[in-house]
Structure formats: structure tokens, C-alpha cells
Amino acid sequence: MNNEQQISILVLDDEPVVCKRLRPILEKKGYAVETFFESEEALKRFKEKPFHIVITDLKMKGLDGMQFLTAVKELSPDTEVIVITGFATMETAKESFRKGVFDFLAKPFKLGEISDIIQKAEVKVRGRIS
Amino acid sequence: MKVKLPESQTMGNANIPNADEIIQMEKALSQRPSFSIRFRITLAFLVAFLFSFGIGVSSIFYISVMNSKQNFFDHATKFAFTVEQARRHEKNFFLYHTRTDLFDALSNIKSAEVILKNAASDMRILLKHETFKNLTNNLKQYQAFLNQIAYWHGSKDDSAKPDESEIEGQLRIYGHQILTDAMDLMDQERNNVHKVAQTFMLAAGFSLIINLIVMIWVATELARQIVQPLGRAVQYTQRIAAGNFNLVIPQRKFRDEFSNLAIAINRMIFELMEKHEQLVQSRKMAAVGTLTSGIAHELNNPLNNISITTEALMESLDDYTHDEIMDMLKDIFIQVERSSATVRNLLDFTRLGKSKIEAINVNDLIGSTLKLVKSEHTLKSVETKTLIEDHLPAVKGNFRNLQQVLLNIFLNGIQAMNEGGMLTIKADKTDDQYVKIDVLDQGCGIEKKNLRKIFDPFFTTKGVGEGTGLGLSVSYGIIQEIGGKITVDSDEGRGTTFSVYLPIANDSEA
Ligand SMILES: Nc1ncnc2c1ncn2[C@@H]1O[C@H](COP(=O)(O)OP(=O)(O)OP(=O)(O)O)[C@@H](O)[C@H]1O
Ligand SMILES: [Mg+2]
Numbered sequence: 001m002n003n004e005q006q007i008s009i010l011v012l013d014d015e016p017v018v019c020k021r022l023r024p025i026l027e028k029k030g031y032a033v034e035t036f037f038e039s040e041e042a043l044k045r046f047k048e049k050p051f052h053i054v055i056t057d058l059k060m061k062g063l064d065g066m067q068f069l070t071a072v073k074e075l076s077p078d079t080e081v082i083v084i085t086g087f088a089t090m091e092t093a094k095e096s097f098r099k100g101v102f103d104f105l106a107k108p109f110k111l112g113e114i115s116d117i118i119q120k121a122e123v124k125v126r127g128r129i130s
Numbered sequence: 131m132k133v134k135l136p137e138s139q140t141m142g143n144a145n146i147p148n149a150d151e152i153i154q155m156e157k158a159l160s161q162r163p164s165f166s167i168r169f170r171i172t173l174a175f176l177v178a179f180l181f182s183f184g185i186g187v188s189s190i191f192y193i194s195v196m197n198s199k200q201n202f203f204d205h206a207t208k209f210a211f212t213v214e215q216a217r218r219h220e221k222n223f224f225l226y227h228t229r230t231d232l233f234d235a236l237s238n239i240k241s242a243e244v245i246l247k248n249a250a251s252d253m254r255i256l257l258k259h260e261t262f263k264n265l266t267n268n269l270k271q272y273q274a275f276l277n278q279i280a281y282w283h284g285s286k287d288d289s290a291k292p293d294e295s296e297i298e299g300q301l302r303i304y305g306h307q308i309l310t311d312a313m314d315l316m317d318q319e320r321n322n323v324h325k326v327a328q329t330f331m332l333a334a335g336f337s338l339i340i341n342l343i344v345m346i347w348v349a350t351e352l353a354r355q356i357v358q359p360l361g362r363a364v365q366y367t368q369r370i371a372a373g374n375f376n377l378v379i380p381q382r383k384f385r386d387e388f389s390n391l392a393i394a395i396n397r398m399i400f401e402l403m404e405k406h407e408q409l410v411q412s413r414k415m416a417a418v419g420t421l422t423s424g425i426a427h428e429l430n431n432p433l434n435n436i437s438i439t440t441e442a443l444m445e446s447l448d449d450y451t452h453d454e455i456m457d458m459l460k461d462i463f464i465q466v467e468r469s470s471a472t473v474r475n476l477l478d479f480t481r482l483g484k485s486k487i488e489a490i491n492v493n494d495l496i497g498s499t500l501k502l503v504k505s506e507h508t509l510k511s512v513e514t515k516t517l518i519e520d521h522l523p524a525v526k527g528n529f530r531n532l533q534q535v536l537l538n539i540f541l542n543g544i545q546a547m548n549e550g551g552m553l554t555i556k557a558d559k560t561d562d563q564y565v566k567i568d569v570l571d572q573g574c575g576i577e578k579k580n581l582r583k584i585f586d587p588f589f590t591t592k593g594v595g596e597g598t599g600l601g602l603s604v605s606y607g608i609i610q611e612i613g614g615k616i617t618v619d620s621d622e623g624r625g626t627t628f629s630v631y632l633p634i635a636n637d638s639e640a
Contacts, residue, residue: 017435017461021442059427064511086427086434108434111441 005129007122008032008049012042012068013057013084022055025111026118039063043071050076052125053102053118058085058092066095073100078128080121084109152400155377156393165384167356174348181344185337192330199326203319205249210312212242217305220276224298232280239273265311272304359388366395374610375403406607407485413604414480414534420541424505428472432465439465475501478530479537485528487612489635492522492557492565495529499536500555503544511550512543519558525565525632527612532632535608535616538601539569539628545592546573546626564614564631571627576620584618 009031011022019035026033034051036042039060046054054072058065069081080102085092093104102124103117219235222228246266275297282294359381366378377399378392418425439458447455475498500514507514525532543553551572560566576584583589585606590599602616609616613633620626 015431015435017439017465020461021435021438025442059505086430087423089423107430108437111438111445 004126006030006032007053007125008051009034009053009055009118010042010046010051011035011055012037012039012060012065013055014038014060015057018057018084021111022114025115029115031118039065039068043068046072046075051079053080053082053121055082055084055114055118058083058088058096066092066099069096069101070099078125080125082114082117082121084114149400151377152396155379155396158380159378159389159392159396160385162380162383162385162389164386166386168387170355170386171352174352178345178348181341185334185341188333188337189330192326192333196323196326196330199319199323202249203316203323205245206312206315206319209242209245209249210309210316212238212245213305213308213312216242216272217309220301220305223279227283229280229283232276232283236273236276236280239269239276243269243273261311261315265308268304268308268311272301272308275301275304359386359391363388363391363395366392370395370399370402372610375399375406409600410485410531410534410604410608413538413598413600414530416598416600417534417537417541418476418480421502421506424503425472425476427505429469432469432472435465436462471501479533481530485531487526487528489524490527490529490532490632491524492567492632493518495525495532496536496555496557496567499533499540502533502537503540506541507544507553510544510547512547512553513551514553514555517554517556522557522559522565524635526635527614527632528608531608535605535630536567536569538605539630542601543569543571543573543626543628545597546571546575548573551625559634560631563634565634567630567632569628569630570625572625575622575624575626576618577622581618581620585616 007030009026011019011026011033012035013019014037016037019037023033023035031053034045036045039056040063042056043063054069056065056068056072060068063071065083065085069083072079072081077100081100082103082105083096083101084105084107086107088104088106096104102121105114105117216235216238219231219238223231223235246269250262279294279297279301362381369376377396380389380392439462443450443455443458450458478498479502496516496518500516540553540555547553552570554568554570556566556568556570558566580589580591585602586599587603588599589603590597592599606616609630609632614631616631617629618626619629
């Protein structure tokens, strides 16, 4: 297990608390985590280095979540994207899945729920790597 | 009773009528002395009738006068004719000395006498006593001479026979006198009849003209008295349609059928007021409806923050240092505050209740409304900028209603900027009367042909379920009610500016 490649995760949410909380928890689970409040910066970073997993909020100032995940999927189709959102209509959910989102999580979520989803995504990613 | 009228009926006085005022105004309207239109029409027709009646009566009088003149004239003619006959026979007698001529002359004179006697009653009224007497005397003399001749002519006794030629001379004089008198009489009467006929024609023409003038006056006056209040009623309805719900106040010193109309209009205004209030309220709910996604977002985010933070603490409290735990608890506290502020703001906005007029701080107004749309504009990647002049005076209005006006305008601006953009809100004092709030967007703009219609109820260019078309019309009503105004200026394809003028609160009200 230890010699396996470390899974990298990018967290993007304009709510600082989400970033603050997820980061230590995920790091403790052995992921390489980077967090961003702003989508432009996150995208810039992603262009430098593609991540295995991206967790993004949908509703944000500037470049919104949907545009961000579209860009991510274009840059790196293998990246698994997990969407978290404060409010989702059926349309946004459908659109996200059409764009190849791995899963869709509504706020407020439990830490257990997001961990489960990340784990599943990890399995998928690892299957692809090996 | 006297009702005090306000100087002008501007929309400035934001007095929303209440039930008491309605009753008071109803009393004022109905307690004036009654002078109904029905009564006025009857009166007008009565006057017109009396006038025509007068004309009729005087015509009858004139015609009867003419009639008697005509009778007199007839008598005079007949008299003159008979006397003329007598004189002809008289002449013949002196020429041919036939007795029949003499008798004919006598009988004619007798008939003339009868005519004169018959006509005496008519004539005596019209003729001078002297003239009549002269005429009768002359006739008598003439007859006497004739009789004399007749008497002597038959007898053989020539001794006592008077001088025939002398009698002939006397007869000539009297006969001539009578005839000229009769002729004069005839002429005089002819002239009289002429004169009377002329005055009658003149009087008839004159009264026709006067009648025409009276009729025209009656007609225009009646029309004015009916048309004027009708025009006022039309004005009232236009004023009400424009959102000015001031009550109709008595304009005249008396009461008529139009007073009932005014009372009915006042009742309608009251009903409309209530409906308007309901509409404003339901619009608020609708606006909240369009904000649902934003509100959900606005609440779910802090809830999520609280949830994950508490969960993290519960799972591994021992892993965190004291400072970290403190920091996390502070986060929770702040997020609770944040969600309760959202809820409070929303409740404030939608709270039911009479719209009380108060003095309002423009900064608070803009700030709290921006908070309501915050999530909406972040969702649409619209940025906001506020440029509010320092030390703005307080404005007059109802806080929640004004919030709604700004909310409607902000939402319209945000909705117009599909691609994102900047929503600029400026506030400054234009003059001593108003504080102006400009809301500038960089959206699609409004087509020229739609500019006039955007304040109409139910006018919308948005799809079913996206817009009710009530936002601006309700806003317009709210602003009218407090004596302000909304103007719009739009550049198709580049953006729109809405300007809301809010009346500055007096010091006494602040
Ligand atoms: N800022 C704006 N930019 C472009 N068009 C506007 C703007 N504001 C209003 N309009 C036009 O005016 C119409 C009427 O606006 P209004 O707010 O009364 O109704 P609505 O926005 O369509 O519906 P509602 O407000 O009830 O949801 C809109 O449909 C739109 O066409
Ligand atoms: Mg609208």
C-alpha cells in the first residue's frame, strides 16, 4: 500500500471553512491535498499539475463550478470530479453528470459521506493507474 | 358645511386612506345641500317653457288686437261704401229728379246709420268720442236734409217749398264731410292695422332670437354642469390608475348625482388600496420565490460549515490543540450568526403588516436589499458596486416596501446580465426634495417599443415561470404612493439605468 502512488486532491470552495476542515481530514487519510477559494487560481494550478480527484462547489463568483469542471474535464478527462453544492436543481445535476462528474453531493453533507465518495473515486482512479 | 381643501392634489402626501377617512369624506360629500341634476334639468325646462308660454300669450294678445282692428277696418270700409252709394243716388236725383234715386239714397243712409250703430261699441273704444259724435251728427243732418227734400218733392204746394238748390248745397257739404271722415277713418285704420302687424312681426322675431339665446344658454349650462363633473370623474380614474390613492374630496357646495359617484369612487379607492396592499405582499412572496435557490444556498453553506466542523470535533477532539478547537468553535459561532441573519433579513422583508411611513436611512436600505440578492448575483457572476454619497438625508417611505422596489430593480438588472457584469448602485441628493438611487446594469437593455410598457402590470419578456411582469408595476405603485418617481433609461444591448427618486423626510418625521 505504501509504495503505491499518492492520490492528489484539489478542493475548490469559496467557503473557507470547507477548505479548512477537509484539508487536515483528507491529509490524515494519506491524500495530497491542495485547497482554493477562487476558481481562477485553482484552474491555473490545475493546468500546472493535473490532480487525480477534484472536489468543487458549483456556485461561485467569477468562473463558476460548472465552467471550472468543464475545463478540468477537458484538460484531464481521467480526473474524477466530485461536485458539492448548496443548492442544486435537477438541471444542474443532470448537466454535471453529462459532463462526466463522478458524483454529486448536496450541502450540508456528512464527513462520512464525502469520505466514502472520495474512496470510491480513489478505487476508480487506482484501477486506471495500474 | 365647509370642507377644507388641500392646496393641491399632489401625490406627495403619502396619506393612505383608512376606513375613518372614508367615512368622514362620505359624510362631507353627502351632507351638502342637495341640488340634483334631475332638479336642474326640470328647472331649466320650466324656465324655457315659461318663456315660450309668454311668447304664446303675447302672440294671442296681438292677434286679438289685430283682429279687432281688422273688424273695425271692415266696418269703416262698409260704412264708407254705403255713404258713397247714398251720395251717388243723391247726385243722380239732382240730375234726373227721379224719386227712386232719392229713396235709394235714403235707404243707403239708413244702412250706414245701422252700420255705425252696430259698430258703435267697437268704434267707441278706438275712436275719440268727439270724432264719433261728429260723424253721427253729420249723418243725422244729412238724413234730415234728404227727408226734407223727399217731403217737398212729392207735394204740389210750391209756396212753402224751400229753395231746393240751397238744400242741395247743404247736402253736398254734409255728404262730403261724412265721406271724407269715413275715408280718413279707413286710412287711419289701415295704418293702424299695418302698424300692429309690424310690431307683431318685430316682437315675434325678437322673441325668437331671445328664445334661441335662452335655449342655447340652458343647453350649454346644463351640458357644462354634467360634463364638468364627468370630466373630473375621468380625471379621478386616471389618477387612481396611476397609483394615486388620494380620496375624492367635495368640489362644490351642493350635492347631486355625481356626489354618489364620488362616494362610490372613494369606496373603490379603499378597496383598491387593500388589493394593492395584498398585491405588494404577494409580490414579495413571489420575489422570495425567485430567490429560493439563492436562499437555499445562503442557508445550506453555513449549515454545512457548522455540520462538518462539529463532526470533525466529535470524531477526533483529542487530535486538535486548544487553539485549533477554539478556532473551530468560533467558526461555528460565526456560521450560526450568518444563517440567522439571512433568516432575519428574509422574515423582515416578507413580514405582513400595514405599511407604516417612516424615515429611512438610504445606506441601510441599499445594504439590506443587496444582502437579499447576494447569492442571486454571485450565482450569475454579477458583481456589485455601490457609490453612496456621504451624509444623505433620511427618506420617507416604508422600509420593507422600498426594499421590495430595490429588490425588483436589482433582480431585473441581474436577470438582464446573463453573461455576468457589473451592477452599480449610486445614491445622491438631487435637490431639496429627493434622494436619487440609480441602478445601472450592463445587461441586454430594453427595446424602445417596450420602454413605455415595462411598468404595466403583467408585461414581461421573460418566459413562463420566470417572470410575472408585476415587479415594476408594483414598484411603481409603491413609489407613487409616497410621492416619489421612477425613471428608466436604456441603451439596447449595452445596459439599463433605473432611477428611483425618494422624497426626503421632513425633520419632524425623521
Ligand atoms: N434592467 C433591465 N434590463 C432589461 N430589461 C428590463 C430591465 N428591467 C425590466 N426589464 C424589462 O421589463 C419587463 C418587466 O419587468 P418586471 O420586473 O415588471 O417583470 P419581470 O421581471 O418580467 O417579472 P417579475 O419581476 O414579476 O419576476 C421585463 O420582462 C423586462 O423585459
Ligand atoms: Mg422583475
